[in-house]
Amino acid sequence: ISDLDADLIRQLLAPLHAADIADVLEQLSAGQQGILAELTPDIFSGDVLAEMDPGTREVVMDYLHPSHLAAAIAELDSDDATEVVEELNAVRRAAVLAEISDINREAVESSLAFDDETAGRLMQREFVAAPDFWTIGHAIDHMRESADDLPDKFHDLFVVDTGFRPVGEIPVCRLLSAQRDVHLTDIMEPPRILVKPETDQEExxxxxxxxxxxxxxVVDSAGRLTGMLTVEDMVDVIQDENKEDMLALAGVNEADLADTVLRSVRSRAPWLLVNLFTAILASGVIALFEGALERIVALAVLMPIVASMGGNAGTQSLAVAVRAIAERDLTAANSMRVIWRELATGTINGVIFAALISTVTLLWFQDWEIAAVIGIAMIVNLSLAGLSGILIPLGLVRAGADPAVASSVFVTTVTDVVGFLAFLGLATIVLL
Amino acid sequence: ISDLDADLIRQLLAPLHAADIADVLEQLSAGQQGILAELTPDIFSGDVLAEMDPGTREVVMDYLHPSHLAAAIAELDSDDATEVVEELNAVRRAAVLAEISDINREAVESSLAFDDETAGRLMQREFVAAPDFWTIGHAIDHMRESADDLPDKFHDLFVVDTGFRPVGEIPVCRLLSAQRDVHLTDIMEPPRILVKPETDQEExxxxxxxxxxxxxxVVDSAGRLTGMLTVEDMVDVIQDENKEDMLALAGVNEADLADTVLRSVRSRAPWLLVNLFTAILASGVIALFEGALERIVALAVLMPIVASMGGNAGTQSLAVAVRAIAERDLTAANSMRVIWRELATGTINGVIFAALISTVTLLWFQDWEIAAVIGIAMIVNLSLAGLSGILIPLGLVRAGADPAVASSVFVTTVTDVVGFLAFLGLATIVLL
Incomplete structure (x- = not known):
């Protein structure tokens, strides 16, 4: 890539949307990104930086000069500017902020004062508001006059009272179709929600x-309009929160394709460590039955099946429960019904698979006692798997924890321990 | 609930948004929903039906009269109407469609002609288009005159040529801030995407x-504008597709909190069946080493640990890979780097956990040979877990299959089989 001419690179990227340029740059190695940042810093515009995934952005911004970054950030709406700036370390952040205008710096700094993943961090300071005594004609004339100061895109006009508190909102499409002499208050609807800056983005x-x-x-503590959230930002939030839930369920803290091996190890090892302890715990249960094991090889051979099936059944219940909690479908009112449903589903699947595995065992080892033992253990374990798959996330929510993060390891512990205990315990009673 | 007065129910629900009414109704049992449908059919308005989850909607619509349904559907934009109608069986669908106006029926029927989960099924037929020779003043005057025919909400004005092919789009906020005598072609941008009706909704x-x-x-095969997709619909699609991926990873086909036990069993049993076969396969591997098992109980006790750790590590890689594929971050260009990253991450985690489990084994069984065997098996299995976690979903994509659905079971099969084979195979060589 270093052989290419800077002009050629610019020509190649010119027809592309910022999101596409960001995609192309993300595919390069860190070294290649560094070369481009020196050769053609101008392709790293504000829009392109805002479109990059955070991992790549962090790497790329290290190569760019603070004055270039300041110019790139000044192009952006305050929400995107904040997103870019927050990736910089304190020293470089100060250097960049020193070079942008007072009004932009103030907006970025006050957004950064709010916690990560809150409405305050996400909101943009650019919005369109009109006093509640205006007509539609007033509002449209005002927008035409101040066209340069309007945000890049907006979907609603906010109507505010004399205290700058939002009292209504009007979709811009409705402004267009109404007559000029209609008062804003006649066609506005009360704001469906008033967001506080400290509200969690997922909410x-x-x-x-x-x-x-x-x-x-978005309103401050006095109820004054201070910012706006748009659906375009929320689409990213929904995608991010879903990603977080899914990775958490698989025991990965956070992940990005741009992560290095070291980061990946750090993000995955903690849950593997927890899994190691639970696996050893499960082995401890097996060790309790050394007598049974020495005498019957068949038991050792069949042993992992019950635990493995329980683990899968539990994870199934868990995935359904975590999603339902995320979508606010699982409430106190219907939880009893859902708990019963999970228990019944687990038990019925237990009976189905008990029949199957007992048949297989009978054909394989010609021993109906072992066949009966594994069948009963399967029913017990799948019933409890269903139950723990719903009760554990519900319990974590009640305890104020995120069910997506911690449930998986608890559920598989229950199914491993119960699986080995039920199978080997029954075997000890029946066979020995 | 049957003791309550119909008027009281109406009063209670009156101040609520349709989405909130739908939430309340979803919490009721099917019997209670039926009573309400007879007592106060009017609360099941078009908006409320459109907000319900499909499971509840199907139950509720069975209780409502076709003429009520027809009236409710007539209120809706064509995309929501289609969503409601598609839940009806053929007989009732015909009865309902017979009672709505020709123009609405035609819109719904042509949407239903497209496959489920395509743009054609999701699009609304109501949109706003203007010819390319108009000025902004023309467009605004036209909208004011035909205010009643406009869709409930729209965010862009589409500019079309004489063949009704879209040649540009203008955000409505830009119409408001521009001068009346400006031509549409001067401020429009070419459409970022032209969607074909048969395109998958996820795309x-x-x-x-x-x-x-x-x-x-949305354009037909001749390039003519036939419909519009909005971000509000896409938010639901993103949520649905994420839900599908996550449940698929946990081995659940589809799930809804309103599902009955029977439906839950049907949706989960298939993957448990596959898991049963793979668990038996893994047991078959254990059975190959009966000689080793009879002589060393410690091996039987430790056996499940390597397989369980491999299963978890593989699922971690898999979750990262499935997400990256869904977000189009994993491409031919960077796949080699990501594959290497997964292999390295797996191997490093393998070394870490090999050290840990070897120490535990040494303390527990005072046998350094078994400690060495379990350590090496752990490294081998976690390396292969990382590799299969990325190669299997990539292979499925290349084969044209959905990686979220089938990967999980393949990956855990690899980790189970390799886990037992590496551990017991090494044990046979070293110990026996």
Whole structure:
């Protein structure tokens, strides 16, 4: 890549959307990204930086000069600017912020004052508001006059009272179709939600989805309009939160394709460590039955099947429960019914697979006692798997923990221990 | 609930948004939903039906009269109407469609002609288009005159040529801020994407997310504008597709909290069946080493640990890979690097956990040979777990299959079989 001419690179990237340029740059190695940052810093525009995934952005920004970064950030709406700036370390962040205008710096700094993953961090300071005594004609004339100061895109006009508190919102499409002499208050609707800056982004995304919102006002503690959230940002939040849940269920803390091996190890090892302890615990249960093991090889051979089936059945219940909790479908009102449903589903699947594995065992080892033992153990373990798959996430929610993160390891511990205990315990009683 | 007065129910629900009414109704049992459908059919308005989850909607619509359903559906935009109608069986669907106006029926029927989960099924027929020779003033005047015919909400004005082919799009907020005498062609941008009706909804949702779109035109085979997709619909699609991926990874075909036990069993048993076969396969591997097992109980006790750790490590790689594929981050260009990363991550975690389990084994059984065997087996299995966690989903994609659905069972089979084979095979060589 270093052989290529800078102009040629610019020509190749020119027709592309910023998101596509970011995609191309993400595919390069860190070394190649560094060469490009020196050769053609201008392709790393504000839009392109905002589109990159955070891992790549962090690497790339190390190669760019603070004054270039300041110019790139100044192009952006305050929410995107904040997203870019937050990846910089304290020293470089100060250097960059020193070079941008006071008004932009203030917006970015006050957004950064809010916690990560909150509405305050995500909101943009650019929005369109009109006083509640205006007509539609007033509002449209005002927008035409101040066209340069308007945000890049907006979907709702917020109507505010004299205290700058939002009292209504009007979709811009409705402004277009109404007559000029109509008062804003006649066609506005009360704001569906008023978001506080400290609200968790997942909560806000849920409300956007539920009420099909395209934008929502953010208000400060005095109820004054201070920012706006848009559905375009919420789409990213929904995708991120889903990704987090799914990775958590598989025991990965966070992951990005741009991660190095070292980062990947750090993000996955903790859950493997927990799994190691639970696997040893399960082995401890097997060790209790050394007598049975020495005498019957068949038991040792069949042993992992019950635990493995329980682990899978438990994870199935768990996945359903975690999703239902995320979508606010699982509530106190219907939890008893869902718990019963999971228990019944687990038991019925237990009976089905008990019949299957007992038949296989009978054909394989010609021993109906072992066949009966493995069948009963299967029913017991799959019933408890279903039950723990729903009760454990519900319990974690009640304890204030995130069910997606910790449930998986608890559930598989239950199914491993119960699986070995039921199978070998029954075997000891029946066979020995 | 049957003791309550119909008026009281109406009063209670009146101040709520349709999405909230749907939430309340979803919490009721099927019997209670039936009573309400007879007592107060009017609360099941078109909006409320459209907000319900499909399982509840199917139950509720069975209790409602076709003429009520027809009236409810007539209120809706064509995309929501289609979503409601598709839940009806053929007989009732015909009865309902017979009672709605020709123009609505035709829209719903042509949407239903497209496959489920395609753009054609999701699009709405109501959109706003203007010829390319109009000025902004023309467009605004036209919208004011035909305000009643406009869709409930729209975010972009589509500009079409004389063949009704979209040649540009203008966000409505830009119409408001521009001067009346400006030509549409001067401020329009070429459409970012032109969606074909047969395109998969997941593909479209990805493009909405990538380019931060709020609406997109759908064109027929001749390139004529036939419908519009909006970001509000895409938010639901993103959520649904994420749910599907996550449940698939846990071996659940589809799930809904409103499902009955029987449906839950049907949706989960197939993957448990596959798991049973793979668990038996793994047991078959153990059975190959009966000689080793009879002589050393310690091996039997430790046996499941290597397989369990491999299963978890493989699932971690898999979750990362499935997400990366869904977000189009994993491509031919970077796949070699990612494969290497997964192999290295697996191997490093293997070394870490080999050291740990070897120490534990040494303390527990005072046998350094077994400690060495389990350590080496752990490294081998976690390396292969990382590798199979990425290669199996990539292979499935190349074969045209959905990696989220089938990968999990293949990966755990590899880790189970390699886990037992490496551990017991090494034990046979070293110890016996």
């Amino acid at each position: 806000v995304a849920y409300l956007f989805q539920k009420y099909h919102l395209v934008s929502a006002p | 479209v949702a990805y493009l909405f997310q990538k380019y931060h779109l709020v609406s997109a035109p």
